[in-house]
Amino acid sequence: MNEASFNLVGSHDTPRLLTRCGGDRRLARLAVLFQFTFVGVPCVYYGDEVGLDGGYDPGCRKCMEWDEARQDREQLAFYRALIRLRLSHRALRTGGFRFLQAEPGSSTLAYERYDERERFVILINRGGRQAGFRLPAAGTEWTDALSGEAVAAAGGNLVCSLPPYGYKVLRSKRV
Structure with a gap:
């Protein structure tokens, strides 16, 4: 449904x-x-x-x-x-969904869409200040799905900073 x-x-x-x-x-x-x-x-x-x-x-x-x-x-x-x-990307149409970071009153939001082939992590900063994210990340090869830019995961975490009103759509192939 x-x-x-x-x-x-x-x-x-x-x-x-x-x-x-x-x-x-x-x-x-x-x-x-x-x-x-x-x-x-x-x-x-x-x-x-x-x-x-x-x-x-x-x-x-x-x-x-x-x-x-x-x-x-x-x-x-x-x-x-x-x-x-x-x-x-089928994962964005019919894949699973899970919130990774969603706190009441916060200006940041992180969630994932996934299936057996790939995983997407979507990061949103709706605030007027720069915001940081530190999220568990399976795998180390991530790319920004909109720009194609590589994004490194270190120590099992995705660490990203977003400018005010910024966003990222990160993609990783499932291993």
Whole structure:
């Protein structure tokens, strides 16, 4: 049931995602990252992928912005990268899910998606200050799934620092 549930961060009945994030594109990206790496089916309300804003009805139902010069093309590229990532890795669609770090009141979140072939660790810092993570990591070969950059695990731990509103999607093949 969870795998088939729609994951919405906005709809025709709510203010648009960007508006709910106070116009902060960084916060909107973190919400979208969670949406695309969480269990269930990400359902994108038209226009969110190009930065459409709007409050409660009728603002949330305004017309799609078709003029590419007025679209947030960087936001669209982010959505496309997450779509490619999710489609390319079964663990992000149907794999297991487990929270690794989630404390009430904390600005950081860490969780994993996994299957028999690979493991993903998703790190999110929604705070305005740099944040550190130290998490147990089976295996030593990790890569940033979005940038391709290698990330070292030392002493059985992943140790990462994220800038304000930063994120990482780390991937390791199962051994």
